[in-house]
Amino acid sequence: QQRVMLLSRSPSGPKKYFPIPVENLEEEIRMRSADEGKLFREEFNSLTPGYVQGAFEMANKEENREKNRYPNILPYDHSRVILTQIDGVPSSDYINASYIDGYKEKNKFIAAQGPKQETVNDFWRMIWEQKSAIIVMLTNLKERKEEKCYQYWPDQGCWTYGNVRVSVEDCIVLVDYTIRKFCVQSLHDGCKAPRLVTQLHFTSWPDFGVPFTPIGMLKFLKKVKTLNPVHAGPIVVHCSAGVGRTGTFIVIDAIIDMMHEEQKVDVFEFVSRIRNQRPQMVQTDMQYSFIYQALLEYYLYGDTELDVSSLEKHLQTSHNAAPNLVKIGLEEEFKKLTNVRIMKENMRTGNLPANMKKARVIQIIPYDFNRVILSMKRGQEYTDYINASFIDGYRQKDYFIATQGPLPHTVEDFWRMVWEWKCHTIVMLTEVQEREQ
Structure with a gap:
């Protein structure tokens, strides 16, 4: 069995970190990010790995060991999700999943490992018994050629997992995430009406590290909040081990609620608290610093998504906004x-x-992470470079290439790019000459 790599902690004693008022957040993050994130690492390493008195008796039972994806990531006995016992099947009440509190809501989430083939039936039994309406999936099925999670849903039609029948109702693929809607029915509780369960699958988490920007994650989080019915059971969140990305998602959700309520941010205290419910929640200092980046992004720019129905009203208020009004005009919006x-x-x-x-304009240079790379000409350095960047569309990654108008000495590179990247359409938004230039 694979083990999850756990980072060693610094031997120094625990240090106290205090809540940060939201207006100081940008400056605090700037300080912590200096020296390649030295202070973020220090803060992360000061966290205790988990609950000192926490016991893992059920998880370590012989008949349950195979149900754990990683032998060193286990749920505590005091906070584990308990399934109904199946007659004659010992330990059938066990699943590698833990209740996790939200900002103020007890057991708002269930943090679970990615289902294994042997635990899929238990996973759906948990969804049904806990009355969960939302599944948040933060891993791809395979990453770096390793299975991270077993596909626990049918691609189409209907499939039965133990006593739970799952049929696909809808699937919407967007650039950062996919929404799948399932109709779920218990064959055991035949008299109970079927339920709608929505899986939101975040597909933009890279195999290594964290997303380059938190924007996609924030939009995803908003969608989760919007789609979760008021009286539903806990939101089930899983990645592969159910601690790293899962913890990151839960912390961002909780601290955004805290920002609204208290106008402050206390990541350290909240991570410490949920590590008493499931060990190792938020696994790396990169994930820890990503939480702060997401909170800053949210604080600076807020939620900018508009319902189509409110677009006209937004434009009118933006145009008519006097400087002393709370409504931000379009100019203010652009200034951000x-x-x-x-x-x-x-x-x-x-x-x-x-x-x-x-470069046509010296200030406009592509980022390394999404620049268009050409094939290198043999024996000629730097011939893989062109001033062009991949840009996501609404539904598709790298749907566009944004590039400068070719210069006399880059025309050949431009056509190489068109050929090598199989571009069939070029959109030109300038004249060859404008204002005698």
Whole structure:
């Protein structure tokens, strides 16, 4: 069995971290991010791994060991989800899943490992018994050629998992996540009406590290909140082990609620608290710092999504907004965009002297993480570079290539790009000459 790599903690004693008022958040993050995130690492390493008195008796029972995806990621006895016992099947009340509190709501979430083939029936039994209406999935089925989670739903039609029948109602694929709607019926409780269960599957978490930007995660989180019915059971959140990405998601959700209620942020205290409900929640310092980045993004820009029905009203209030009104005018909205930090440290390739000559406007350089890479010409350095970036569409990753108008000495690279990336459409939004330039 694989084990999850757990980071060693610093030997120094526990240090106290205090809540941060939201207006100081940007400055605090700037300080913690200095020296490649040295202070973030220190803060993360000061967390205790989990509940000192926590026992794992049920998880360690011989008949339950096979049900655990990783032998070192187990639920505590005091906070584990208990299934109804199946007659004649010892320990059939066990699943590797734990109740986790939200900001103020007790047992708002269930943090679970990604189902294994042997535990799929238990997983659906849990969904039914807990009356959960939302499943949040934060891993892909395979990453780096390793199985991270067994596919626990049918692609189409209907499938029966133990005593629970699951049929696919709908599937919507968007750029960062996929929404699947299932009709779920218990064959055991035949008299009970079928239920709608929605799975929101975040597909943009990279195999290594964390997403480059928290924007996709924040939109995803909003969708989860919107789709969860008021009287439903706990939201089931899982990745592979059910601690790293799962913990990250739960913490962002809780601290956003805290920001609204108290105008402050206390990530350290909340992570410490939920580690008493499931060990190792939030696994790496990168995930820990990503939580802060997401909170800052939310604080600076808020929720900018509009319902189509309110678009006209938004435009009118934006145009008519007097400076003293709370409503932000379009100019204010645009001004916020100009504050988005340009990350010069992530433009190393474009800033090489040989590549600077290929820039039409010296300030507009592609980021390394999404630049278009050409095939390298044999024996010629830097020939894999063009000033062009992949841009996501609404439903599809890298749907567009945004590029500068070719220069005389980059025309050949431009056509190489069109050929190598199989582009069938070029949209040109300038004249060859404008204002005699």
